[in-house]
Amino acid sequence: MSVPVLLLLLASLLQAQGTPPPAPLTLVSREGRRPVQTTMAGGQELIALDEVAALFQVAVREDTLAGGLTLTYRGRTAVVSVDRPMASVAGRVVALPSAPVRSGAGRRWLVPVELLPRVLGPIYDARIELRRPSRLLIVGDLRVPRVTARIDAAGPPTRATVEIAPAAPVNVTTEAGRLLLRVDADALDLGLPADGAGLIDQIRPGDQPTTLVVVLDRSAGAARAMPSEAGAVTRVVVEVTPAAVADAPPPAPPPAPAPESAAVPPLLFAPRPVLQTIVIDPGHGGDDRGVRGAGGTEEKQITLEVARRLRALIEARLGVRVVLTRDDDRTVGLDDRTAAANNSKADLFLSLHLNAAPAASVAGAEVFHLRLDQEGDAARRAADTDAVSLPVLGGARRTIDVIRWDLAQARHVDASAVLAGMLEEELRAHVTMGSRPLQEALLRVLTGVNMPAALVEMTYLTNAGEEGRVRSEEFQNAVAQSIFGAVLRFRAHLEALRQP
Ligand SMILES: [Zn+2]
Structure with missing residues (x-):
């Protein structure tokens, strides 16, 4: 076998089997969360049609008369063309990024993931929303706000902003070495910075699907979080001060130029007792x-x-x-x-x-x-x-x-x-x-x-x-x-x- 033929064969194998995407999709519904495997091929993210059938209880069959693949759910049917990037849903033509392809020994049909919201969505009885950047597939009317975080200033004090859109109540608790933000929602669509800065080591997802953790640096002292609502967005401004000055009174202004013999001014106030x-x-x-x-x-x-x-x-x-x-x-x-x-x-x-x-x-x-x-x-x-x-x-x-x-x-x-x-x-x-x-x-x-x-x-x-x-x-x-x-x-x- 010649090298070009081998390469061609390899390329077609890769084309058919695809490569895994950076992460599986996460299907979020009232029943919970589960990963959904997809594959990348030809620049498209594809999902196996038999997987779609199992996940959504949809009947799928090849329909040579209709010239496509039919998806039937509770008497409602959509037809996906096998040779063109389109489908017919209730008499309307819907565009898809690519046509279905066959893959592997089982000759499974792979379809673009956009089929889920565009083709299955209209015949399904719950909303299907695909948010590819955050790898979420949301099924049903769930509250899944977009939550983005950024570090505004390394400081100190280190300042960060978390924005929740659409607005949702957020509860902030201070724990050892971290702030825990709990959003009143069904799930979160997170967009977090890759790295921390200053006194914030990291902003990462919490252990629960509706929590977010601001991990503080070891040299961090007090951390404050101030939630506010502005229009359709809830904003939480986080401010972290260093440990040494966390509870101290604000630093005195720099001394004015004075004669060398000038005495240090006395402290004019006594601090409030710690226990009153x-x-x-x-x-x-x-x-x-x-x-x-x-x-x-x-x-x-x-x-x-x-x-x-x-x-x-x-x-x-x-x-x-x-x-x-x-x-x-x-x-x-x-x-x-x-x-x-x-x-x-x-x-x-x-x-x-x-x-x-x-x-x-x-x-x-x-x-x-x-x-x-x-x-x-x-x-x-x-x-x-x-x-x-x-x-x-x-x-x-x-x-x-x-x-x-x-x-x-x-x-x-x-x-x-x-x-x-x-x-x-x-x-x-x-x-x-x-x-x-x-x-x-x-x-x-x-x-x-x-x-x-x-x-x-x-x-x-x-x-x-x-x-x-x-x-x-x-x-x-x-x-x-x-x-x-x-x-x-x-x-x-x-x-x-x-x-x-
Ligand atoms: Zn008791």
């Missing part, structure tokens, strides 16, 4: 007794007693304002507790509880802070106000109200994790700890709180020995002292963060 107001939330109250021990001790009573001891300690030794979400035996809803904390512009929120377990032997203190990850995403998707059950000791599960869409706590999750760690360490020095002393959980009382927050389960009231102990002054003081110690450490932590 602390909210203590005694769990339960009124009709809601919380856990009840076998001996009749009620959670709501102990939480209030410890809260009062803690308030006295903090007020006497720190001179900080302390707000209790209830100071008597009253019923207070979770949202009212959150609102009380937010309205008082508190810097810290501590919720006090006593735990329960099916096994009477379980005992010890546990500290909870809010988690925001896949579990949070799953719970949030399940329903806005549904309950989620979390595993507890003894193999039982515990039902807790899950977080809502608007998560005030989201921006404080890192600080809250630090606070919870300090609480756990201080409690460990004074009381017995549970087998999982530090836990992340979806606790609804924490989610709407717009400040660092944690929840302490002092011990298990279902343990008979512990029930006796929790009423004692010794135990209550030990818990209050531990929490006070953690508040002191947390204040030092906040002050250290403020140093330039």
Whole structure:
């Protein structure tokens, strides 16, 4: 065989079998997402007609009389010409980029992917939209906004803009080292920059189909995101400042030329204290007794007693304002507790509880802070106000109200994790700890709180020995002292963060 003939053969093989495109198409529908394989040949992106038949439940047959391939769906028919780049749909002629070709040993028909919106779309009972740049094949009336991101300035501060068109509500949460943008849509049509710049390492798709992640550089400090709606577009402006100056006051203007002997001007203002107001939330109250021990001790009573001891300690030794979400035996809803904390512009929120377990032997203190990850995403998707059950000791599960869409706590999750760690360490020095002393959980009382927050389960009231102990002054003081110690450490932590 001569070389030219071999080349010709190779070329025709390539022509018939094609080469894979950069990525499969993603079919997005109410039922979910799935990849759809296509092939590139002769500059066209092609899809196997038998694949189309299987995907869309369309009957396909070669019709020699009609001189083409017929596609039939629920009695509606379109005919695709086999030798010309066109089709006939309900009496109208529709252009295609190329005619069908046969491929491979199976002699499968390959058709241009544009057949899906142009030929199948009109006879199908759902909208079919092909967005080739983003490799999306959208079936049905789904909200799939175009989401484009760009970095406007490397800075610092580093500035980036995310645009969502058509406009859609967007929720931004701050997590360790990243911002998570969650768009209220069915899917996203993403156009993202290949590289980061400045304090933004990367802007990439999130783990969920409607999320976008701004990955911050290790030297990044505070990151702010400001969503706004302008006409048909939602715009989110992201600004990232370096770690060292993130929480510092704005830099002073350069000093004016002055005689060498001039004294450094004194600082004319004292910075606002990092802790001005602390909210203590005694769990339960009124009709809601919380856990009840076998001996009749009620959670709501102990939480209030410890809260009062803690308030006295903090007020006497720190001179900080302390707000209790209830100071008597009253019923207070979770949202009212959150609102009380937010309205008082508190810097810290501590919720006090006593735990329960099916096994009477379980005992010890546990500290909870809010988690925001896949579990949070799953719970949030399940329903806005549904309950989620979390595993507890003894193999039982515990039902807790899950977080809502608007998560005030989201921006404080890192600080809250630090606070919870300090609480756990201080409690460990004074009381017995549970087998999982530090836990992340979806606790609804924490989610709407717009400040660092944690929840302490002092011990298990279902343990008979512990029930006796929790009423004692010794135990209550030990818990209050531990929490006070953690508040002191947390204040030092906040002050250290403020140093330039
Ligand atoms: Zn409780």
